[in-house]
């Protein structure tokens with residue numbers, strides 16, 4: 505059953521077993537959420553912690569398992585697609601834009617949340633304005649140097665706290681967390697925040713990113729247990745599931 509076509513579309517160097525283990529961890533979380541709902545739990549006072557999430561002290565690293573080669577000095581972010589003025593911003597150009605700090609929470613769909621991360625960087629909204637984003641550019645497709653991508657509706661990135669982050673706790677963002685520059689979307693599951701951002705494409709129509717193509721929710725609201733399209737894990741993923749795959753464990757929680 506190990507066939508090439510099930511793995512088609514994985515960026516090079518990505519271990520399918522890792523993706524499969526991940527997908528199953530999220531499916532377990534969704535199953536927990538469903539039984540919690542059935543028991544009528546999780547409907548109490550609003551909490552900063554989304555239902556079913558566990559707060560972790562350290563900030564885990566989680567990605568496709570491949571650290572891309574990023575040029576910490578020469579890295580650029582391209583903003584293109586439906587805009588009057590496509591841009592290629594280097595780090596100096598980003599540093600010259602208005603800087604904003606934000607203390608925010610980070611929720612991973614596999615079940616951990618890291619509260620109170622102190623970030624700074626530039627607002628995505630400001631960058632889109634600089635590029636002269638067209639009114640009918642209703643969607644974004646954001647790409648990372650590892651071949652990852654995530655899609656977002658434009659209104660979700662026009663909030664004050666959706667940033668292209670260059671600093672965490674006043675120090676340059678470490679490469680493991682997506683340095684020199686990553687996006688953060690605190691109101692959505694963290695998979696929407698692309699690490700090592702290389703390109704932001706402005707689009708009239710929605711085009712799904714890496715996980716969204718693999719059945720993850722296109723709306724991704726952590727406070728609504730919104731993990732998968734239609735609330736259920738797809739029966740099959742576009743990955744091979746080896747019989748001996750380890751259950752997914754986040755690193756250093």
Ligand SMILES: Nc1nc2c(c(=O)[nH]1)N[C@H]1C(S)=C(S)[C@@H](COP(=O)(O)O)O[C@H]1N2
Nearest residue numbers: 564565566567568612648652681695698699
């Ligand atoms: N480029 C890239 N960005 C990514 C990912 C990835 O695999 N590649 N994973 C996403 C997921 S699922 C999560 S939970 C967060 C994790 O960020 P961290 O490693 O800084 O904790 O990054 C998101 N952004």
Ligand SMILES: [Mo]
Nearest residue numbers: 612613614695
């Ligand atoms: Mo995640």
